[in-house]
Amino acid sequence: MDTREFQLLLACAKSRPTVGPINDLVKSGIDWQIALKLAEQHGVRPMLLRSLQPVCWEAVPHAIQVELVRFSRANLKKNLAFTEELLRLVAIFQQNGIPIATVRGPVLAETLYGDLSLREFCDLDIMLPEADLCRAGNTLIACGYRPARPGKGYRSALRQYLFQHNHTGILGDLAQTTRRDACRSGGSYARERRSGSFPRDSRR
Numbered sequence: 001m002d003t004r005e006f007q008l009l010l011a012c013a014k015s016r017p018t019v020g021p022i023n024d025l026v027k028s029g030i031d032w033q034i035a036l037k038l039a040e041q042h043g044v045r046p047m048l049l050r051s052l053q054p055v056c057w058e059a060v061p062h063a064i065q066v067e068l069v070r071f072s073r074a075n076l077k078k079n080l081a082f083t084e085e086l087l088r089l090v091a092i093f094q095q096n097g098i099p100i101a102t103v104r105g106p107v108l109a110e111t112l113y114g115d116l117s118l119r120e121f122c123d124l125d126i127m128l129p130e131a132d133l134c135r136a137g138n139t140l141i142a143c144g145y146r147p148a149r150p151g152k153g154y155r156s157a158l159r160q161y162l163f164q165h166n167h168t169g170i171l172g173d174l175a176q177t178t179r180r181d182a183c184r185s186g187g188s189y190a191r192e193r194r195s196g197s198f199p200r201d202s203r204r
């Protein structure tokens with residue numbers, strides 16, 4: 001895809017966006033409704049806002065400004081709630097002796113951007129050894145979760161089980177791994193998140 005709107009997304013969706021290309025694209029003419037729709041499809045609305053505000057915010061139509069600000073505030077609120085829930089689950093899995101690793105979601109947001117608000121995500125991804133899957137599922141159920149799609153919750157191609165919290169609606173995704181040593185980061189994630197830093201995963 002080589003439209004100006006898509007090129008604008010590419011220029012904005014970087015950990016360190018550059019001013020020149022963003023300015024040039026905006027000056028060349030942007031269909032802002034298309035840009036907003038593409039940003040929604042690719043999950044980069046917060047990054048679009050972050051990059052446009054200091055560069056050429058006055059060139060963005062007011063309706064687009066309002067929508068980007070509204071969504072980004074709602075996204076931050078959701079991401080904070082998801083992060084709090086992830087820390088709660090990490091602590092409970094540790095208490096029950098279930099080794100896990102947390103991937104994507106808030107972990108990836110902090111690892112890539114150092115800012116929870118800049119990534120859109122819709123579930124909590126938890127990786128664990130296949131042998132511990134049953135215990136982990138029962139633990140989630142005891143924490144107020146239920147299978148998201150009874151009878152269809154297991155996605156065999158991905159070796160994943162999807163759960164949903166009864167009250168908050170938060171989705172938890174249990175993914176199997178055959179490598180038990182890959183699931184030792186759960187404890188360090190919980191400790192380092194509380195101190196303000198996330199572990200870097202060299203495999204991602």
